Amino acid sequence: MWSLLVLLQILLVKETAFGIKLTEVRVPKHTIKDHSVRLECHYEMEGEALYAVKWYKDGHEFYRYVPRDSPPVQIFPREGINVDVQNSTNDQVVLDPIELASTGKYRCEVSAEAPSFQTVSDHGEMTVVVLPDEDPHISGGKPRYQLGDAVRVNCTSGRSKPAVHLTWYINSEPAEPGLVRQYEPVVSGKDKLETSILGLEFRVKPKHFKRGDMKLKCLATISTVYWKSNEESVEGDKPQKAPMLESRKAVAANTRADRVQ
Secondary structure, three states: OHHHHHHHHHHHHHHOOOOOEEEEEEOOOEEEOOOOEEEEEEEEOOOOOEEEEEEEEOOEEEEEEOOOOOOOEEEOOOOOOOEOHHHOOOOEEEEOOOOHHHOEEEEEEEEEOOOOOOEEEEEEEEEEEEOOOOOOEEEOOOOEEOOOOEEEEEEEOOOEEOOOEEEEEEOOEEOOHHHEEEOOOEEEOOOOEEEOEEEEEEEOOHHHOEOOEEEEEEEEEEOOOEEEEEEEEEEEOOOOOOHHHHHHHHHHHHHHHHHHO
């Protein structure tokens, strides 16, 4: 009889083993330093009783919600974690403000009460962005170029975290990879912010001049949170005609005029 009861209990546990359904865990891929961010954990209990919702950063628990406790929320201090308790519940955690140290892997874990003790979890990665303190700027260019001249310019971003991604355009078309010069980001300051530099080198050809000028544009981006560009327009010098050739044309014109008279 006892064995039969144990078997029935095991079968009941198996039937409810897939009761909790974790429908969605929302962790922003990028967020801006000093802003707030909402971490969301949506689930369906499917008849189970909720025991706890826990949040972890890089494997360390920092938030616990147990509905039967009073108060239901418990916070565990972690570097880079500032929980807004007033706006945090069983299905969301608000961090305010965000720091550079807030970058990491965030995991939500939902567990049920006895007898199943089922636990489900999922995670997402978040990177904290420090926006550049300056827009990208172009250096090394000349106001005018002639055919065959060498163009050597650099695009430099403001200090940021992570490093800005730079892209060169010539007359609105992406520059060919062979014309681009890659440089390692320059790290500076106590906050270890990075400055990106991207070079562009090529010889001026007729195709580079559109309606008499050439446009060089540098685009700076960080994922979808930052998008800035700088563009310079340079003129093309037209070589002057040789003086000897002009003199011959003048003589020929005078000769024809004399014959008419």
